[in-house]
Amino acid sequence: MRTLTTRRVPTARLTQQILQVTPDPEGSAETVVFVHGNVSSSVFWRDTLLELPERYRPLAVDLRGFGGTDPLPVDATRGLRDYADDLAALLDTLHVDRAHLVGWSMGGGVVLQYLRDRPTAVRSVTLVNPVSPYGFGGTHGADGRLNSPDGAGSGGGTAHPDFVRLLREGDRGEDSPLSPRHVLATCYVKPPVRPAREDELVASMLTTHVGDDHYPGDSRVCDTWPGVAPGTRGVLNCLAPTHFRLDDLHTLPVLPPVTWIRGEEDVIVSDTSLFDLAHLGALGAVPGWDGTEAQPMLAQTRHALGLYARAGGRVREIAVPGAGHAVHVERPEEFGAALLATLSEGART
Numbered sequence: 001m002r003t004l005t006t007r008r009v010p011t012a013r014l015t016q017q018i019l020q021v022t023p024d025p026e027g028s029a030e031t032v033v034f035v036h037g038n039v040s041s042s043v044f045w046r047d048t049l050l051e052l053p054e055r056y057r058p059l060a061v062d063l064r065g066f067g068g069t070d071p072l073p074v075d076a077t078r079g080l081r082d083y084a085d086d087l088a089a090l091l092d093t094l095h096v097d098r099a100h101l102v103g104w105s106m107g108g109g110v111v112l113q114y115l116r117d118r119p120t121a122v123r124s125v126t127l128v129n130p131v132s133p134y135g136f137g138g139t140h141g142a143d144g145r146l147n148s149p150d151g152a153g154s155g156g157g158t159a160h161p162d163f164v165r166l167l168r169e170g171d172r173g174e175d176s177p178l179s180p181r182h183v184l185a186t187c188y189v190k191p192p193v194r195p196a197r198e199d200e201l202v203a204s205m206l207t208t209h210v211g212d213d214h215y216p217g218d219s220r221v222c223d224t225w226p227g228v229a230p231g232t233r234g235v236l237n238c239l240a241p242t243h244f245r246l247d248d249l250h251t252l253p254v255l256p257p258v259t260w261i262r263g264e265e266d267v268i269v270s271d272t273s274l275f276d277l278a279h280l281g282a283l284g285a286v287p288g289w290d291g292t293e294a295q296p297m298l299a300q301t302r303h304a305l306g307l308y309a310r311a312g313g314r315v316r317e318i319a320v321p322g323a324g325h326a327v328h329v330e331r332p333e334e335f336g337a338a339l340l341a342t343l344s345e346g347a348r349t
Helices: 041-049 083-095 105-116 161-169 180-188 198-205 278-281 297-310 332-347
Strands: 001-008 015-022 028-036 057-062 099-104 123-130 219-222 229-232 258-263 317-320
Touching: 001 041, 001 083, 015 041, 015 332, 028 083, 028 105, 041 057, 041 198, 083 105, 083 229, 083 297, 099 105, 099 332, 105 123, 123 332, 161 180, 180 198, 258 297, 258 332, 278 317, 297 317
Parallel strands: 028 057, 028 099, 099 123, 123 258, 258 317
Antiparallel strands: 001 015, 015 057, 219 229
16 A cells, blocks of 8 residues: 655755655656645645556655755745755755656746756656746736836735744634635635645645745845835745746757646736735735736746747646646646646656
8 A cells, every 4th residue: 555654865955855655666667756835845745646656756845944854045046946956956866867847836936947957857847836937026028027127026025924924923723814724725725615634734834934044035125116126035035036037948958848737716826916016006905006017927937838839849738727726736636637648748758
């Protein structure tokens, strides 16, 4: 019988915790690596790992500062490269030369950065409601043009302070609309769905290290609306468009197949994201709105992957009606079918 175990793996960069299937099907099995999103951990992949056929070797990693991995500081000036380089160190330690990569939300950006830096080490890429290749916040247009040279409207200063406080306090209730449990129930999944193992997922969210070097990161005051610009440390700053931008994926020497799976009701990664200050400004929720356009996150991902496809890469976009941000949690059967199709195609590359 297959079960799941956690294991801490010392690597050349840091000690990382992974969730893996036991017995571990090493040898000829193809490795599939799952990378979680922001304010979560490998626990969000638990059910997915158990559903994969035995010809695959699935494992999910905790990124630095989440779950059981060492909470080393995040250098946001490198974009998502701290996380991508950590992943490379893990796979080197596990003697994995090539792997299928699956990334959710911020994890989607991590696997795209890994693809950008190590294309020959990737069999396939599956993106689940991924962050835009042009960052989170502070841009407009399908090609991700900056709203302001300083990245105003993105970075560590965009997090709601009450959510940060409740995360730091380890709040497990839902009295506040900004509690981790309430955010899970209303933003990670599409209401009225309540995820299975909800307590376990909330506990996973609460493993997030909070502070300037972690979540949300530091920030700077600026003169451009909404008055905050990215800092140089921590999670939200490594997603800022001044630090993270992948506009040349179509120039890679090899182009593994890419599948983009998204929930149509996602309120986090969306062309009208409730986490984008420009869109909130247009709704009147952030004062002083100056007309700055909302970031078209989906259009930006479609633009970047369109360039990839025109260069010869195989790209599939799968929209799941009625699903929110965590398609793999809400609609495991539909997600699993799409994933298996991608893995099969990647095995032939």
